[in-house]
Amino acid sequence: MTSEPRLAIRGLHKSFNGRPVLSGVDLDVRGGEFVAVLGANGSGKSTALRCVVGLQTPDSGEIRLGGRDVIGLTGKELAQSRAQAAMVFQQIHLVRRRSALDNVCSGALGRLPAARSLTPALFPRELREEAMSCLERVGLADRAAEPAGKLSGGQQQRVAIARALCQRANVVLADEPVSALDPSAAEQVVALLAELAGEGLAVATVLHQPDLARAHADRIVGLLKGTVVLNAPPDHLSQSEIDALYEPERERR
Numbered sequence: 001m002t003s004e005p006r007l008a009i010r011g012l013h014k015s016f017n018g019r020p021v022l023s024g025v026d027l028d029v030r031g032g033e034f035v036a037v038l039g040a041n042g043s044g045k046s047t048a049l050r051c052v053v054g055l056q057t058p059d060s061g062e063i064r065l066g067g068r069d070v071i072g073l074t075g076k077e078l079a080q081s082r083a084q085a086a087m088v089f090q091q092i093h094l095v096r097r098r099s100a101l102d103n104v105c106s107g108a109l110g111r112l113p114a115a116r117s118l119t120p121a122l123f124p125r126e127l128r129e130e131a132m133s134c135l136e137r138v139g140l141a142d143r144a145a146e147p148a149g150k151l152s153g154g155q156q157q158r159v160a161i162a163r164a165l166c167q168r169a170n171v172v173l174a175d176e177p178v179s180a181l182d183p184s185a186a187e188q189v190v191a192l193l194a195e196l197a198g199e200g201l202a203v204a205t206v207l208h209q210p211d212l213a214r215a216h217a218d219r220i221v222g223l224l225k226g227t228v229v230l231n232a233p234p235d236h237l238s239q240s241e242i243d244a245l246y247e248p249e250r251e252r253r
């Protein structure tokens with residue numbers, strides 16, 4: 001594991017309509033590390049990850065990707081810095097009628113010349129080869145030609161992860177990637193994310209399954225009402241510490 005974090009978040013604040021959602025969040029993810037982010041509904045998990053990839057704008061704080069603060073960057077510099085991080089979502093967002101391979105190739109659209117990115121027929125051969133090796137890494141090379149919509153939910157999520165690899169992201173952020181999957185597919189996808197971290201990627205995933213986090217993560221980060229209250233390897237955390245993250249949900253019921 002490298003010592004310089006690939007992703008370093010410092011003092012992240014975000015409010016919606018005057019209501020604080022993130023109140024000074026710090027989070028580091030190093031290459032080779034698999035971090036699970038846990039917390040009750042509304043604790044700010046998605047907002048924190050969305051700020052990293054530019055889907056939300058924080059009110060204040062630092063987001064360092066590859067050692068460089070991306071807040072305040074503009075234009076090409078911002079695009080290059082942000083491309084280091086790719087996001088995988090619960091709703092998988094593949095083009096269902098396109099092949100798995102075409103979907104994976106689309107991870108490279110940000111670096112293709114415009115004339116090459118208009119339609120998959122124009123994707124260069126080298127890109128198709130790279131996308132194929134990304135599909136191999138997620139165990140789906142044999143389904144490359146299949147329309148994405150015909151694959152199972154777990155397979156589609158693995159295609160989305162391959163697309164993140166084809167973006168050449170070195171930080172992969174996943175927001176509840178397994179919430180829509182059955183337990184066996186969920187286990188496979190989380191194990192895959194852990195394996196990719198083991199190969200050197202920096203991976204952080206929001207999970208609603210503390211057991212999967214305990215089984216696979218190197219570190220668990222717990223958010224409570226927009227504040228990091230846990231940050232430790234699973235075997236350093238008691239079940240009651242993890243259960244306490246979900247107290248606000250129980251109070252609401």
Ligand SMILES: Nc1ncnc2c1ncn2[C@@H]1O[C@H](COP(=O)(O)OP(=O)(O)OP(=O)(O)O)[C@@H](O)[C@H]1O
Pocket residue numbers: 016017021039040041042043044045046047048
């Ligand atoms: N674009 C937005 N506009 C207004 N409020 C928002 C917006 N995005 C998120 N929120 C609110 O911010 C709070 C935190 O949302 P967020 O999605 O980050 O929580 P979460 O921990 O990921 O929750 P969940 O587990 O339910 O996905 C919630 O109360 C949510 O309603």
